[in-house]
Amino acid sequence: MRLNEDLKLREIGPYSIVVRVSGPDTDLTDVFSLNETSAWLWKKAEGTDFTPEQLAGWLCEEYEVDMETALADVKETLDIWIRYGLVWTE
Numbered sequence: 001m002r003l004n005e006d007l008k009l010r011e012i013g014p015y016s017i018v019v020r021v022s023g024p025d026t027d028l029t030d031v032f033s034l035n036e037t038s039a040w041l042w043k044k045a046e047g048t049d050f051t052p053e054q055l056a057g058w059l060c061e062e063y064e065v066d067m068e069t070a071l072a073d074v075k076e077t078l079d080i081w082i083r084y085g086l087v088w089t090e
Contacts, residue, residue, distance in 0.1 A: 001049065001050055001051065001052075001078070001087050001088065001089055002048070002049050002050070002087070002088045003042065003045055003046060003086065003087055003088075004085055004086055004087060004088055006020055006021065006022060007019065007020055007021070007032075007086060008021045009034070009039060009042050009043065009046070011039075015033065016033070016034045016035075016036070016038075016039035016042075017031050017032060017033050017034065018031070018032040018034060018042070018086060019031055019032075030084075032084060032086060037059070037063070038077060040062070041055055041058065041059070041074075041077070044058050052071060052074050052075055052078055053071065055070075055074045055078075056070035056071040056073075056074045057070075059073070059074065
């Protein structure tokens, strides 16, 4: 998997949002809000190919969470990201 390279994480005050950027323009038609943990994962995954297991492993290293819980949360998050085109699966 890989993050959609047309999308960029932007932080506005305490908010983390993902927006579509093409050239010098930013499309604010589709704006995706991320919570603190999802934004942290996004930053870790930028520019890399990753698996759900890798993302869950990163969560386990950063937060006090077991692999089973982390993987379940990651899969739920990825399902949403895939549905809205934030992640490429191929």
